[in-house]
Amino acid sequence: MTNGAPISEFIKHVYPNGRFLRSAFSSFFSKDIIELLNEHGVERTLERGVRYFPASNRSKDVSDALVEWVNSYKVDIRCGHRVEELIVEDNIIKGVKANGQKFLSNNVIIATGGKSYPATGSNGEGYELARNVGHSIERARPALVPLETEGDLAQKLQGLNLKNVKATVWVNGKKRADNFGEMIFTHFGLSGPIILTLSREFVRELQDKNRVEIAIDL
Numbered sequence: 001m002t003n004g005a006p007i008s009e010f011i012k013h014v015y016p017n018g019r020f021l022r023s024a025f026s027s028f029f030s031k032d033i034i035e036l037l038n039e040h041g042v043e044r045t046l047e048r049g050v051r052y053f054p055a056s057n058r059s060k061d062v063s064d065a066l067v068e069w070v071n072s073y074k075v076d077i078r079c080g081h082r083v084e085e086l087i088v089e090d091n092i093i094k095g096v097k098a099n100g101q102k103f104l105s106n107n108v109i110i111a112t113g114g115k116s117y118p119a120t121g122s123n124g125e126g127y128e129l130a131r132n133v134g135h136s137i138e139r140a141r142p143a144l145v146p147l148e149t150e151g152d153l154a155q156k157l158q159g160l161n162l163k164n165v166k167a168t169v170w171v172n173g174k175k176r177a178d179n180f181g182e183m184i185f186t187h188f189g190l191s192g193p194i195i196l197t198l199s200r201e202f203v204r205e206l207q208d209k210n211r212v213e214i215a216i217d218l
Contacts (some may be wrong), residue, residue: 001037001062002030004050015143015200040065049181057209058208078103083125086133115140125168141207143200146191157185166217167194169201171210177201183216190214 003010007025011018034044034052042065054061070077081098086108095104107154112126127137146211161184168178183192198214205212 001052149189160185170213
């Protein structure tokens with residue numbers, strides 16, 4: 001559902017410019033979504049790491065509550081409509097063109113996700129929509145991904161789940177970042193919460209042809 005950490009923590013973990021989101025977070029933050037879902041009958045449970053989940057463990061309860069909420073405002077939801085372009089008049093975005101139809105609006109929000117999961121619609125088309133109206137697009141890099149490791153050590157330890165351990169990223173012999181929590185060895189390498197969080201450091205440095213290592217402190 002959300003995370004109960006304060007705004008300052010959210011901003012710290014949004015890379016590379018979390019301060020950009022301060023205004024949005026000040027308008028609608030985790031406590032607001034918790035209250036909204038509670039009003040629509042979704043009870044919550046708090047787990048380690050200040051993480052909130054639906055008490056039922058059913059994500060559908062959350063999506064059903066959100067659909068119920070938007071329906072109460074008579075929002076017209078159009079499924080299966082591929083947005084082809086943004087409609088621009090006098091240098092102002094006026095709406096979108098989808099399935100050959102024009103939909104005009106005072107505001108347009110591009111919320112297409114990234115390009116990492118095409119099966120869900122996150123295929124990078126949002127970047128093109130923004131680029132076509134003049135926005136500059138940063139190079140997309142993988143993040144929140146497991147890591148492939150050299151050698152066969154990880155494969156030998158496949159399935160071993162470690163808790164309360166510290167993982168440290170070293171780049172060209174210098175410490176870059178660390179994280180504390182849970183991880184797991186897989187048949188190809190490393191995964192788990194702390195590995196996923198640190199993965200962006202690996203991706204950037206490997207793409208820049210640097211030597212990257214990870215140390216696990218048990």
